[in-house]
Amino acid sequence: xxxxxxxxxxxxxxxxxxxxxxxxxxxxxxxxxxxxxFMGFPGLTWDKNVDEPFCTGCMVCxxxxxxxxxxxxxxxxxxxxxxxxxxxxxxDEFEINLNRCILCGICxxxxxxxxxxxxxxxxESGISRDGSRMNLSGLLEIGGRYQTQTGWQxxxxx
Amino acid sequence: MMQDNSENQTIDMMLNMGPQHPSTHGVFRMELRIDGEKxxxxxxxxxxxxxxxxxxxxGEQYHQVVTLFDRMxxxxxxxxxxxxxxxxxxxxxxxxxxxxEYIRVILCxxxxxxxxxxxxxxxxxxxxxxxxxLFSFIGRDRIQTLFESISxxxxxxxxxxxxxxxxxxxxxxxxxxxxxMPEIRQDIxxxxxxxxxxxxxxxxxxxxxxxxxxxxxxxxxxxxCLRGSGVNYDVRKSEPYSVYxxxxxxxxxxxxxxxxxxxxxxxxxxxxxxxxxEQAINNLPDGDVESSLGRxxxxxxxxxxxxxxxxxxxxxxxxxxxxxxxxPYRLKVRPPSFCNLSAIEPLLQDSWIADSVVILGSLDIVLxxxxx
Amino acid sequence: xxxxxxxxxxxxxxxxxxxxxxxxxxxxxxAVSTLISLLTLFxxxxxxxxxxxxxxxxxxxRLQLRLGPTRTGPFGLLQPIADAVKLVLKEDIVPNDxxxxxxxxxxxxxxxSAFMLWVTIPFTPGIVVENLENMGLFYIxxxxxxxxxxLVLAGWGSANKYGVIGGLRAAAxxxxxxxxxxxxxxxxAIVTQTFNLVDIVNLQSPVPFVLVLxxxxxxxxxxxxxxxxxxxxxxxxxxxxxxxxxxxEYSGAHWAVFFLSEYINTFAIATLTVLxxxxxxxxxxxxxxxxxxxxxxAVILLIFWIRGTLPRLRIDQLMAFAWKVMVPLxxxxxxxxxxxxxxxxxxxxxxxxxxxxLLAVGVIIYRYITAPARKVAEVRERLRSLxxxxxx
Ligand code: SF4
Ligand code: SF4
Numbered sequence: 001x002x003x004x005x006x007x008x009x010x011x012x013x014x015x016x017x018x019x020x021x022x023x024x025x026x027x028x029x030x031x032x033x034x035x036x037x038f039m040g041f042p043g044l045t046w047d048k049n050v051d052e053p054f055c056t057g058c059m060v061c062x063x064x065x066x067x068x069x070x071x072x073x074x075x076x077x078x079x080x081x082x083x084x085x086x087x088x089x090x091x092d093e094f095e096i097n098l099n100r101c102i103l104c105g106i107c108x109x110x111x112x113x114x115x116x117x118x119x120x121x122x123x124e125s126g127i128s129r130d131g132s133r134m135n136l137s138g139l140l141e142i143g144g145r146y147q148t149q150t151g152w153q154x155x156x157x158x
Numbered sequence: 159m160m161q162d163n164s165e166n167q168t169i170d171m172m173l174n175m176g177p178q179h180p181s182t183h184g185v186f187r188m189e190l191r192i193d194g195e196k197x198x199x200x201x202x203x204x205x206x207x208x209x210x211x212x213x214x215x216x217g218e219q220y221h222q223v224v225t226l227f228d229r230m231x232x233x234x235x236x237x238x239x240x241x242x243x244x245x246x247x248x249x250x251x252x253x254x255x256x257x258x259e260y261i262r263v264i265l266c267x268x269x270x271x272x273x274x275x276x277x278x279x280x281x282x283x284x285x286x287x288x289x290x291x292l293f294s295f296i297g298r299d300r301i302q303t304l305f306e307s308i309s310x311x312x313x314x315x316x317x318x319x320x321x322x323x324x325x326x327x328x329x330x331x332x333x334x335x336x337x338x339m340p341e342i343r344q345d346i347x348x349x350x351x352x353x354x355x356x357x358x359x360x361x362x363x364x365x366x367x368x369x370x371x372x373x374x375x376x377x378x379x380x381x382x383c384l385r386g387s388g389v390n391y392d393v394r395k396s397e398p399y400s401v402y403x404x405x406x407x408x409x410x411x412x413x414x415x416x417x418x419x420x421x422x423x424x425x426x427x428x429x430x431x432x433x434x435x436e437q438a439i440n441n442l443p444d445g446d447v448e449s450s451l452g453r454x455x456x457x458x459x460x461x462x463x464x465x466x467x468x469x470x471x472x473x474x475x476x477x478x479x480x481x482x483x484x485x486p487y488r489l490k491v492r493p494p495s496f497c498n499l500s501a502i503e504p505l506l507q508d509s510w511i512a513d514s515v516v517i518l519g520s521l522d523i524v525l526x527x528x529x530x
Numbered sequence: 531x532x533x534x535x536x537x538x539x540x541x542x543x544x545x546x547x548x549x550x551x552x553x554x555x556x557x558x559x560x561a562v563s564t565l566i567s568l569l570t571l572f573x574x575x576x577x578x579x580x581x582x583x584x585x586x587x588x589x590x591x592r593l594q595l596r597l598g599p600t601r602t603g604p605f606g607l608l609q610p611i612a613d614a615v616k617l618v619l620k621e622d623i624v625p626n627d628x629x630x631x632x633x634x635x636x637x638x639x640x641x642x643s644a645f646m647l648w649v650t651i652p653f654t655p656g657i658v659v660e661n662l663e664n665m666g667l668f669y670i671x672x673x674x675x676x677x678x679x680x681l682v683l684a685g686w687g688s689a690n691k692y693g694v695i696g697g698l699r700a701a702a703x704x705x706x707x708x709x710x711x712x713x714x715x716x717x718x719a720i721v722t723q724t725f726n727l728v729d730i731v732n733l734q735s736p737v738p739f740v741l742v743l744x745x746x747x748x749x750x751x752x753x754x755x756x757x758x759x760x761x762x763x764x765x766x767x768x769x770x771x772x773x774x775x776x777x778x779e780y781s782g783a784h785w786a787v788f789f790l791s792e793y794i795n796t797f798a799i800a801t802l803t804v805l806x807x808x809x810x811x812x813x814x815x816x817x818x819x820x821x822x823x824x825x826x827x828a829v830i831l832l833i834f835w836i837r838g839t840l841p842r843l844r845i846d847q848l849m850a851f852a853w854k855v856m857v858p859l860x861x862x863x864x865x866x867x868x869x870x871x872x873x874x875x876x877x878x879x880x881x882x883x884x885x886x887x888l889l890a891v892g893v894i895i896y897r898y899i900t901a902p903a904r905k906v907a908e909v910r911e912r913l914r915s916l917x918x919x920x921x922x
Binding site: 007008010011012014015017022023024026 | 589591592593594595596597600835836838839840
C-alpha cells in the first residue's frame with residue numbers, strides 16, 4: 001500500500017516537473033541537435049585550394065566497406081596536366097547506396113586522402129528507393145555542406 | 159497433461175503468442191497449450207530474426223566483423239565489441255594500452271546501465287505499467303547522447319578497434335562522464351521506484367517463474383538470471399578480463415530465483431556499474447589509444463581462441479578459428495540470451511498467461527542475439 | 531431536456547386537470563420530446579467523450595514527462611476529432627472466420643447499454659432525460675450489466691483466441707465486480723430510503739455521503755474502476771498479454787464504437803461516484819452544473835492518475851480480490867446501513883461503522899498484497915545477517 005502511494009506521489013511530482021519542462025520536444029520546430037562526432041551519411045569533401053574533390057577514386061574504401069555499398073571509377077586528372085594539382089588521378093564516378101550503408105565509418109578510417117567524411121546529414125528519407133542512391137555530385141554536395149557547417153580541415157597526414 | 163478426468167473435463171487450446179505480439183520482445187513465437195488461463199505446455203520458436211551473423215563474419219575482414227557484433231545484441235553494443243576485440247587481440251597476441259582498456263570499461267559499464275534501464279521499462283510494460291518505460295528512457299537517452307558525442311553513433315558505434323579505439327575520446331570526456339553520473343543515478347531511481355517495491359508489481363513477480371540454482375546451472379543460464387537464483391558467478395569477478403581486476407565492486411545475488419530477484423539483481427547491478435565507472439574515470443591513465451597494428455591488415459596466424467565476457471544479459475563467448483588469412487575461418491558466438499531463453503519451457507509450465515509475458519520479460523532477451 | 535420543457539408547456543392543460551385523458555397526439559408529442567432530449571444527451575455525451583480522450587492523452591503525457599498531443603489545433607485540442615475521423619475513414623476489416631452477425635451486433639450492444647445508463651442520470655434537478663422516480667438506482671444496476679454480453683459476443687464472434695480469452699475474462703471480471711457495485715447502490719438506497727437519484731443528491735446537502743459511507747465510496751470507486759476496465763483492472767483487454775482481448779479483430783468504425791462506449795462508461799462511473807457520494811451538483815457560488823462537472827473531472831483525473839502509476843493485476847488475484855475482499859465488505863456495508871436505519875442512529879454512527887469496515891479492508895489488502903513485500907524484507911534481513919557473518 002505504502003509503496004503504491006509513494007508511486008502515486010512520484011507520478012504527481014513528475015507531472016509538475018513535466019509541466020515546467022517536458023523532456024520531449026516538438027520535432028521539426030526543434031531540430032535534433034547532433035553531437036560533433038555524429039556519424040550521418042558519408043559524403044565526399046572538396047579541396048578548395050585546387051577546386052576539385054579530394055577523392056582519387058583509389059577504391060580502398062570500397063574494398064573495405066562491410067556492406068559493399070559503394071562503387072567508383074577513376075580517370076586521369078586534367079588539372080594534373082597543367083600542373084595546378086598534385087593528383088595524378090581523380091574520381092570520375094562515385095556512387096553510394098545509402099540504403100545499404102550502415103554508417104559504420106570504416107570508409108573514413110581507411111581513406112588515405114581525407115576524401116570521405118561522415119557528415120551530419122541524417123534526414124535523407126524519401127519516397128523512392130532510387131532516391132537514396134547518391135552519385136558524385138550529391139555526395140560532394142552533402143560533404144560540402146558538412147565542410148562549411150563544421151569548418152572541417154583535412155588532417156595533415158599526407 | 160489433463161488436470162482432472164472428472165465430468166468437468168476441459169480441452170486444451172493452442173494459443174500462438176508472437177511473432178507479432180507486443181510482449182515477446184521482438185519476433186519470438188511461443189506456441190502455448192493452455193487450459194483456461196493456465197499454460198500447460200509451451201513450445202518456443204525462434205529464428206525470425208536470423209541474419210546469419212556468424213556466417214557473414216566468415217566473409218568479412220577482421221576489422222569489419224565489429225560492425226556485425228554491434229548488431230547482434232543491439233542493446234549492449236560496446237560490450238559485444240569488447241568481447242570480439244578481446245578475442246582477436248588474444249589471437250594476435252597483442253595488448254591494448256591501459257588507457258584504451260579503461261575507456262572500454264567505462265563505456266561498457268555505461269552501456270550495461272543503459273541496457274538494464276531499458277529492461278526496467280520493458281518489464282514495466284509487460285506488467286502493465288506504462289510510465290516506468292518513459293521514465294527509464296530519459297536516463298537511457300542521456301547515456302546514448304554521451305555515446306554519440308564519443309563514438310558518433312547512438313547505437314551502432316563501431317568504436318572499438320582491434321588493439322585500440324577508433325579515435326581518442328573528446329577532450330571533455332572525463333568531465334562529461336562525471337557530469338552525467340549523478341543524473342543517471344537519479345534517473346535509475348526515478349525509473350525503478352515506480353516498480354521495485356510496488357505491491358502490485360511484487361505480487362506479479364515474487365514467486366513467479368522460479369528456477370532453482372541447480373536448474374539454472376543445468377540450463378546454462380548466466381548473468382542476472384543465474385545470479386537471481388543465488389549463484390555468485392560473474393565473469394568479471396571469477397575470471398577478470400580487461401582491467402576489471404583493478405576495480406572494487408560487488409556482485410549482487412538474489413535468493414529465490416524468481417522474477418523479482420532477477421529484477422532486483424539488475425537494479426543493484428546498475429549501482430555497481432556506476433561504482434566501476436566512478437573508479438575508472440577517477441584513475442583514467444594517460445596514454446595512447448591507437449592500435450599498435452596501425453592500419454595494417456589484420457592477419458592472425460592460424461589457431462583458435464575462445465574468449466568470454468560478462469554482457470548485461472550474461473556470459474557471452476566468442477570462438478574464432480583462424481586459418482592465417484585476413485578473414486576468420488569460423489566464428490561462433492555463445493549468446494547469453496539464447497541460453498537464457500532455453501529455460502523458458504520449465505519456467506512457463508503451469509503458470510498463468512499473464513505471467514508468461516512477465517517471465518519472458520524478466521529473462522530480458524534480445525532477439526537479435528538469440529537468432530543472430 | 532429542452533424537448534421535455536417544450537412538452538411540458540404543450541401538455542400544460544393536461545397537467546392542470548390531472549392528466550387523466552391523453553390523446554394519441556399527446557403520446558406523439560411525448561415521443562418527439564423524448565427523442566429530442568435523447569439526441570441532446572447523445573451530442574452532450576459525444577462532446578464529453580471527446581474531451582475525455584483529449585484529457586486522458588494530455589494528462590498521461592504530462593504524467594510521463596511528455597507533451598501529449600500538440601499538432602492538431604491549440605494544445606492538440608482537435609486531436610480527438612482527428613482520431614475519430616481517422617477511425618471512421620479506416621477500412622472495416624471483418625475476419626473470414628468471424629460470425630458475421632455476432633461480430634456486427636456486439637459493438638452495438640455495448641454502446642447501447644452504455645447510453646441507456648445515461649437516461650436516468652440527472653445533471654441538475656431539472657436536466658435529466660427521464661428521472662425514473664421510483665427505480666433510478668434499480669435501473670442503473672440492471673442496465674449496467676448488459677454491456678458484458680456485448681464484450682463476450684465480441685470476443686466470441688471475432689473467431690480469435692485472444693478475443694475469446696478476453697471475452698471470458700470480461701465476463702468473469704465484470705460479473706464479479708457487479709456484485710459489490712450493486713450492494714453499494716443498495717446500501718445507499720437503504721440509507722436514503724429512495725431510489726431516486728435527485729432525492730439522493732438533495733439528501734446530501736449537509737453531509738456528503740463520502741463522510742457517511744467512506745467504505746461505500748471506496749468500494750464503489752474500486753468496483754467502478756474494474757467495471758470500466760481501467761488500470762490496474764484492465765485485465766480483459768490487457769495490451770501486453772492478450773493484445774486487446776475482445777477488440778483485437780475490430781478496426782475502423784466498429785472499434786471506434788467500443789472506444790466510445792468505454793469512455794462513456796468511465797464518465798458514467800465518475801458521475802455516479804459524484805452523485806452518490808460527493809454531493810452531486812451542490813456547492814457554493816458556482817452554478818450547479820459547473821460544480822457537477824468540476825467534481826466529475828476531478829474523479830476522472832484521479833482515474834487517469836492511477837492509470838499512469840500502477841501495473842496490472844493478474845486475473846486470479848483480481849478475482850480473489852473481488853470475492854474475498856469486495857463482496858464480503860459490501861455485504862457488511864449493507865448490514866451496517868440496515869442497522870443504522872432500523873435503530874435510527876445519528877449519521878456519524880454509520881461513519882464509524884463504515885470506517886471500521888474500511889480499516890478492515892485496509893488491513894486485509896495490506897496483508898494480502900504485501901505478503902511478497904514482507905517476504906522481500908525477510909530476504910533482505912537474511913542477506914544482511916549473511917553479510918555480517920561473512921564480515922566476522
Ligand atoms: S574516398 Fe578515399 S578511399 Fe575512397 S576512393 Fe576516394 S580517395 Fe579512395
Ligand atoms: S559508412 Fe560503412 S557502410 Fe557506409 S559507405 Fe562507409 S564503409 Fe560502407
